[in-house]
Amino acid sequence: MKNNIITPQYNCNGTFLRKNRSFVCRKGRITKSQLQAIEKYWLSIGIDFKLEPLDFTSVFKNSAPVILEIGFGSGESLVKTAANFPNKNFLGIEVYKSGIGSCLRLAHYSGINNLKIIYHDAIEVIDQMILDHTLSKVQIFFPDPWNKKRHHKRRMIQDFFLIKILKKLNNDGILHIVTDSKEYNFFILNLIQNIDNYINLSKKRMCFEHFKYRLVTNFEKKAKLSGNKIFDLIFKLKK
Numbered sequence: 001m002k003n004n005i006i007t008p009q010y011n012c013n014g015t016f017l018r019k020n021r022s023f024v025c026r027k028g029r030i031t032k033s034q035l036q037a038i039e040k041y042w043l044s045i046g047i048d049f050k051l052e053p054l055d056f057t058s059v060f061k062n063s064a065p066v067i068l069e070i071g072f073g074s075g076e077s078l079v080k081t082a083a084n085f086p087n088k089n090f091l092g093i094e095v096y097k098s099g100i101g102s103c104l105r106l107a108h109y110s111g112i113n114n115l116k117i118i119y120h121d122a123i124e125v126i127d128q129m130i131l132d133h134t135l136s137k138v139q140i141f142f143p144d145p146w147n148k149k150r151h152h153k154r155r156m157i158q159d160f161f162l163i164k165i166l167k168k169l170n171n172d173g174i175l176h177i178v179t180d181s182k183e184y185n186f187f188i189l190n191l192i193q194n195i196d197n198y199i200n201l202s203k204k205r206m207c208f209e210h211f212k213y214r215l216v217t218n219f220e221k222k223a224k225l226s227g228n229k230i231f232d233l234i235f236k237l238k239k
């Protein structure tokens with residue numbers, strides 16, 4: 001597995017260009033079993049970042065719809081969802097190395113063959129590796145809210161990001177975002193209002209509360225224990 005989760009960029013004087021990313025590059029702790037899972041299972045389940053588009057039919061060995069999950073954490077809900085929907089393909093992207101190890105371990109022991117994962121910044125993966133109109137769904141469960149105003153530029157969900165996703169979804173494609181931050185929820189709803197091609201599937205053009213048709217994620221369990229409300233935002237691509 002390649003260890004670079006970003007592609008360094010420099011200006012013409014050779015100075016490193018610092019980008020606003022939605023994550024902080026940290027060394028972080030990783031357990032022995034997570035490292036072992038990377039050694040053993042990366043070759044069969046992982047895909048290294050490359051500057052060339054993926055051919056999903058050859059990656060998954062079939063032409064079933066592809067669901068992209070960005071920031072799957074340790075991958076419990078992603079692996080269980082992939083096991084529940086064997087006739088769909090799942091592609092996960094994460095920059096948290098111990099999460100990659102945990103997800104590989106879970107995916108191996110659950111015996112699924114409809115999941116692939118990438119260890120790299122999702123923005124670069126989307127730009128370089130995902131062809132237009134090839135995804136049936138993009139799901140982002142609990143993107144970091146970067147609550148301080150001066151950090152808002154680090155939020156993954158920005159207008160440029162929503163426009164990027166629009167191009168990658170196929171006809172009737174779905175974008176599903178979940179957050180426990182009321183402020184981030186309204187921030188996203190405001191952005192979406194200014195982009196014509198998304199239809200908000202909630203009746204009141206707001207969010208779904210108490211949405212039951214997906215698995216609860218690890219982050220969500222903690223958020224609920226802290227008494228936080230959960231907001232499911234679901235948008236469909238206008239044909």
Ligand SMILES: C[S@@+](CC[C@H](N)C(=O)[O-])C[C@H]1O[C@@H](n2cnc3c(N)ncnc32)[C@H](O)[C@@H]1O
Binds near residue numbers: 022120121141142156
């Ligand atoms: C708050 S956690 C939520 C994890 C998981 N979805 C859950 O609900 O338990 C946000 C995750 O997004 C990942 N992340 C943030 N920015 C990312 C990016 N640009 N590309 C890939 N993953 C990213 C982080 O590493 C982190 O694991």
